[in-house]
Amino acid sequence: MPAFLSIRKYLAVLLSVALLGLPALPAHAGMIGTGQALAAEQGRIDRERLASLLEREDLQRQLATLGVDAQDAKQRVASLTDAEVGKLNQRLAELPAGGDVLGAILLIFIVFVITDAIGATDIFPFVHPVR
């Protein structure tokens, strides 16, 4: 497995280098993006372009593992900035994902009815906090 990965990475680097050398690059090659300037300004680490390509591929795989369609995962990663890719890559598992309001088993149900009633939580629309 590690051998397989390293070959993949090697190929990715080779391919990226080949792509960078192609004449079909956009007209603004050599221009430094405002995002990069802003990151340097704020003292954030200046990511190397190739590293970020690999990271994007990695994140794409992670999203697909979490049930995102492969094509969608590609587009989703493409709409992230380098800094965002770095953050998600490192912390995808622990970041909160908003969405779950309904699922709750009985014990949790009771706990939340109580905490709702004292105004600490706001799970059930039919429970209003006691004044």
Added chain:
Amino acid sequence: MVKGLCHARRLAGFFLLTALLAGCAHRPPVTLDPGTRLPPQAELSDTPFFPQERYQCGPAALATLLNVRGVKIDPEALVPQVYLPAREGSLQTEMIAAVRRQGLLAIPVEPSLDGLLGEVAAGRPVLVLQNLGLDVLPRWHYAVVIGYDLERRHVVLRSGTEARRVTPVGVFMNTWNRSKRWGFVVLAPDDLPPNVEPDAWLEAASGLEALGHWPQAHAAYGAATRRWPDHALAWFGLGNAAYALGDGAGAEQALRQAIQLRPDWALAWNNLAHVLAQRPCPRAARAAAQCAGRLAPDQADIRRTLDSLGGLSAVDGADCANVPACPLP
């Protein structure tokens, strides 16, 4: 419903002391800054409502804010952009990226009740992340704050399947505190409200730039240079966007402005060099590249610029202006 409510209250009476001793609900009372000047009541009733499907409050809340800004999109179309099936929810970062994909700016809300209600009072609904549960039993949820009433001490939300959820301010703050008061408003690139911080705006604008939404990025940087004419980074962004849109003269002018404000900024000299090379003004481009190289000799991007532009012809056309004096001769 009423029965459930009564039941809940009896239970609550029984357990209230224990819970309070455990400290899980004890927070100081919610008060507004004394200096705050807010209308006593506001509600953005025109805000559309998209009832969420199971777990999909992210797409629903997002669709609400996008439609407010004139993007006709329903939650269904946003599911492939932000929903994570295995996590049964949506990540904050991807919510922001989805706004960017529409060519709009997601600007973080000031993390205070005053900041939040101020946005609503100014006509801007706010997408918020709440933890409706507890830190140990999180129930993450996105909703849209569309109104408040200071007298009755409540906020009004488009939330889940409820078009108009009225929540006491104290309860809302408990749930919002747990997300470290995370939220954002969605703005059009040419609509820069007075309370926005330069870094937040420029960060969002650079996100549009990175996605290749050049006309929108140009508009956002343009708005920034008008609001903060002394902010070199705003001019830098405007130069980049103008260049990408084929406006060489506009790009040159904007980058010269950035350099005038920060003469020792190697990145601005670097970009000016590329713009001048394209004009074409090879002599001026070479001078700009050499200045960038003197200011930041170790930076890889700038070394590449020197390699490609350092050997340009020493003769400019008639309508090429000299570059400003380099701070390192």
